Amino acid sequence: MLSEQTTLAVKELLYKMADDLLILGHRNSEWTGIGPMLEEDIAFSSMAQDKLGQALALYQLLHQLGEMEPDTVAFTRNSPQFHNCQLVEYPIGEYDFSLVRHFLFDNAELLRYEMLAESSYEPLAKVARKFRGELKYHKFHGDTFVMQLAKGTEESHRRIQESLNFCWNLALGIFEESPLEQELIDQGVWKGEAALRQNWLEAIRPILESCGLTIPEENSWSPVYGGRKGEHTDHLQPLLDEMTEVFRVDPTAEW
Amino acid sequence: MIIKSLDPRITRAEIEAEDGKNPLELKPLDHFETYEVFHQKKRGTHHVHVGTVHAPNPEMALLFGKEQFGRRGTCVNIWVARTSDLFASDYDDSDIFENTPEKLYREAAPYKVMDKINAYKAKQENNS
Numbered sequence: 001m002l003s004e005q006t007t008l009a010v011k012e013l014l015y016k017m018a019d020d021l022l023i024l025g026h027r028n029s030e031w032t033g034i035g036p037m038l039e040e041d042i043a044f045s046s047m048a049q050d051k052l053g054q055a056l057a058l059y060q061l062l063h064q065l066g067e068m069e070p071d072t073v074a075f076t077r078n079s080p081q082f083h084n085c086q087l088v089e090y091p092i093g094e095y096d097f098s099l100v101r102h103f104l105f106d107n108a109e110l111l112r113y114e115m116l117a118e119s120s121y122e123p124l125a126k127v128a129r130k131f132r133g134e135l136k137y138h139k140f141h142g143d144t145f146v147m148q149l150a151k152g153t154e155e156s157h158r159r160i161q162e163s164l165n166f167c168w169n170l171a172l173g174i175f176e177e178s179p180l181e182q183e184l185i186d187q188g189v190w191k192g193e194a195a196l197r198q199n200w201l202e203a204i205r206p207i208l209e210s211c212g213l214t215i216p217e218e219n220s221w222s223p224v225y226g227g228r229k230g231e232h233t234d235h236l237q238p239l240l241d242e243m244t245e246v247f248r249v250d251p252t253a254e255w
Numbered sequence: 256m257i258i259k260s261l262d263p264r265i266t267r268a269e270i271e272a273e274d275g276k277n278p279l280e281l282k283p284l285d286h287f288e289t290y291e292v293f294h295q296k297k298r299g300t301h302h303v304h305v306g307t308v309h310a311p312n313p314e315m316a317l318l319f320g321k322e323q324f325g326r327r328g329t330c331v332n333i334w335v336a337r338t339s340d341l342f343a344s345d346y347d348d349s350d351i352f353e354n355t356p357e358k359l360y361r362e363a364a365p366y367k368v369m370d371k372i373n374a375y376k377a378k379q380e381n382n383s
Contacts, residue, residue: 037287039308039319046322137321144314 002121006187009180010121011065012083013189016228017112018058019084020174022074023236024105025051026243030092043141047102050134057127064123075247079237085227087170089236096149096156100163103142104171104204110135111199112190120188143207150211161213168216172197172223290316291341292324293334302334313337 002010028048035041059070067073087105092098113135116128149156175197178184185192208215226232258270287309293302305324310316316335325333344351 037309039310039323043319043322046326141318144318148311148315 002187005180005183006189007065009178009183009187010124010189011062011067012178012180013184014058014062014065014124016083016085016178018055018062018073019082020088020105021051021055021058023082023084023239024088024101025049025055026239027088027090027092028098028102031095031098036095044098044102047138047141050131050138054131054134057130061123061127071247075244076251077240079232079240080230082230082232082236082240083228084232084236085170085173085176086224086233087167087173087227089227089232089239090170091235094159094163096159096163097166099142099145099149100160100167101171102138103146104164104167105174106135106138106142107204107207108171108174108196108200110139111203112196115190115196115199119190124189146213147207147211150208150213157212164208164213165216169222170224172221173225173227175200176223176225176228178228287311289338290320290335291338292316292320293336294320294324294330295332295334296329298331302332307338308335310335 025048028044028051031041032045032048033041035044055074056070059067059073062073063070087101090097090101110132113128113131117125117132119125119128146160150160151157175193177193181192181194184190205215256272258265258272260266288311289307290310290313291307292305294305295302308316308319308323310319313335317333320333320335321330324330
C-alpha cells in the first residue's frame, strides 16, 4: 500500500508519462496517409497506435489509484491540465523534425521503462515490462532512420542536424523534475529524471556521433520546462480540440 | 510522344507527354530496390515467404518487414533477402515440374491419408 505522499508522487509520474504518449501518439498519427513512403507510412502509424495503447495502460493505473476513467481523463481535459513535455505537442512539421523527435523521445522512453521495470510499485513495473518489446522496436526504428539519413546525402544530413538543433532544448524538457521527485527516489519507485537524462545522453551520444551528427554545445543548453506543470505552447489546445471532437458529440456513447 | 502508363485507362486516353518525355522511363535510384520478407511463427519452424517491401538496404528492409508482416499474429524472427539475389526458375520451363500419368506413385495424392481426407469430405458434404 502506498502512503498518501507516495501516491501523489506516483500519480504525477503516471500523468506525465501517459500524457506524453497520448499527445505524441496523436501527433504521429497525423502522418497516416501522407508518410514519405508506403512502408514508412504504415510503420509510423503503427508505432503511433502503440503509443496510444501504452497511454491507455497508464491511464488505467491512474484509474486504479482513484482517478477518473481513462476516456474521461484523455478526452475532457484542457491544455493547462496536461502534463506532457512541450516537445511532443509541436506540430509534425517536416518529416525530419518528426523523425528526430521520435528518435530523441523513444530513446528516453525505452530507458525510462527499463528503469521502471525495477520499480517498487509493482503494477507500474508490470506495465513497464509488458511494453519493453514495443519500445525496443521504436528505438530500433528511430536509430536506423536517423543514421540512414545522416549518412545519406548532403541535404538529408543537414536537415537531420538542423532538426536535432531545433529539438535539443525541447528534448531536455522531457526530464523536468517533479517537486515530489525525491519521494519517488526514496520509495524506490524509480531512480528519477536526472538519472534518466544521464542514461539517455550516454545512449544517444555514440549513435549521433557515429553518423557525424553533433549534439549542441553543453554551455548552450537551455531545457524547455513548464510542460509538466501545465504550461504549454499554443499548439496543444487545437490538437486537443481535434482529438476530442468526436468524443464531445456524445460523451456517453459506447464504441 | 503518347504517354504509356501502367494504368491502361491513361494509355487509352492518348495523352501527349510534355517535352517529349515518357514518364514511365525511370532514372536510376528513382525507386528503392525490393526485398523479399520471410517470417517465422515459432522457433524451429520454417521461415515462410510473406511478401515484399521497398527499402534502400537490408537494415531498413528488416524495419519495414517487421511492421508490414510481423505486427499481426505471432512472429519470432524475420529474414529479408534482396529480390535480385534470388535465383529463380523460368515460368517458360514450368513443364519441368510435370509428372507423367504412369508415375502416379510418386505423387502424394494416392497415399492412405488421402482416403481419410476424401472420406471426411464426403461425410461433410452428406451432412450439409
